[in-house]
Amino acid sequence: MLALAAVTAGYGAFTALWDVSLRVEAGEAVAVVGPNGAGKTTLLRAISGLIAPRAGSVVFEGAELAGHPPYDIVAHGIAHVPEGRRLFPQLTVAENLKMGAYLPSARARFRESLERVYALFPALAERPRQRAGSLSGGEQQMLAVGRALMSRPKLILLDEPSMGLAPVMVLRLFDLIRRVREEGYTILAVEQNVRQVLKLVDRAYLLEVGRIKMEGRAADLAEQDFIRKASVGF
């Protein structure tokens, strides 16, 4: 479904990703783990078009997307839940979800999508008129995921969904992501919470200082010293 080949990307003179290749098959959940500063966020930003890769290709369902703007890439079916959630804080919960359905194809199915998101995240259904900025951290993350689902994506990119959440909330959030998965969405997540994310995904890649260092099935990786490497970087 998604194939990255030799993607190199960075900001200005700084290169954060070197020659990264990875694949995500339809229906799969894949994690990219690695210590802080490994380039995980840059990887997702290069896929969703927030930065243009300097070299390499990003192919999604046969279409080359490298260098395309984000509004074009989301129209191809890739929704990005960015680092730090990036909600519209002054807009209400309902308005944030409405913005998620901005694409013409998504607008046509707005009501249906909204019901699905509210069914997945009942906490959001209880407060449609509340400003997004005044939600709790966990609710904000639910809204960020719900907003991404509103575009009717085929692939969801999740950037550190557990960041800044209380431990109890982290567990609940991973449960919710599992439910999103069961709905049939393909997921590519980057996470520092390695132990939790390995329980959720089929396969994982280890990213270190901008390069893929290891790859394998989540169950196998959990056995090895992968977790220590992914968490502390050596």
Place this chain on the structure above:
Amino acid sequence: MIAPIFLLEAVVNGVLLGGVLALLALGLNLIFGVIDIVWVAYVDLVALCMYAVYFLVTLYHWPVWLAGLGAVGVGVVLGLLVHLLIISPILTSPPINQFLATGGLLFFIQSFATLLWSTDHRSVRVTLPTLEVAGIFISFARLIAFVLSILAMIALYLFLTRTYTGTAIRAVSQDREAIALMGARPRRLYLVTSAVGGAMAGIAGALFSIQYAVHPYFGNAFGPLTFMICVLGGLGNMVGAFFAAFIIAQVISVGGVLVSTEMGYVIAFVIFIVLMFVRPGGIFARRA
């Protein structure tokens, strides 16, 4: 001592003036709130729209209401031109450059209008009746301007809250990157915002032209007032600007009757200066 009836008349006139001032302030505030740039020449665009009404009526013999609609179209085109020719190339420059560029536009428009049309005061000379309600005299032109301003602001409110494009315009000012991830094109949203801001200038121009004569320096009469209202309400705060417009209009109108017309403006600006010391974020700013 001023008779209560004159005071009441001043209050009514203040409310009517407030409607048009609010419309001006909302147009300017929309641009600032979304694109983060102050169109210093905003009221000069309004003056150009007034010229459009004048020439459509006197040269082409359009009825005034149709010329007013034409002015709204002129406003939209002017808004788009200002964005494409002046704002877009300097979108990421330091604010001082943007300020100088739109400030330069002000001098350009004023000089250009003087060159083309001289400094004559031009008016479409519509003779509208004056209403008398319970001993108070109300200009019919002012009443029309007030009602249409309120309707235009309601339309703007519905656009910004009910439509996808309007909501995205509010969203792009909060997170430009995130709205692109939703599938919207930020640059196109800026263009729509500029067109809407231009339309508001066109409506204000049409409504002014039935009350005032236009001349090249018309913008100087209402420009500073409009900024003052925007700053008082909190730059970018639409609701704040709406109420600030009515407060300032009341001060000008009632102050004008109690003391003198000039003193009405002096009092308004003194209140503004004092409030800027007391509440620099605007009277409606939430305390951090």
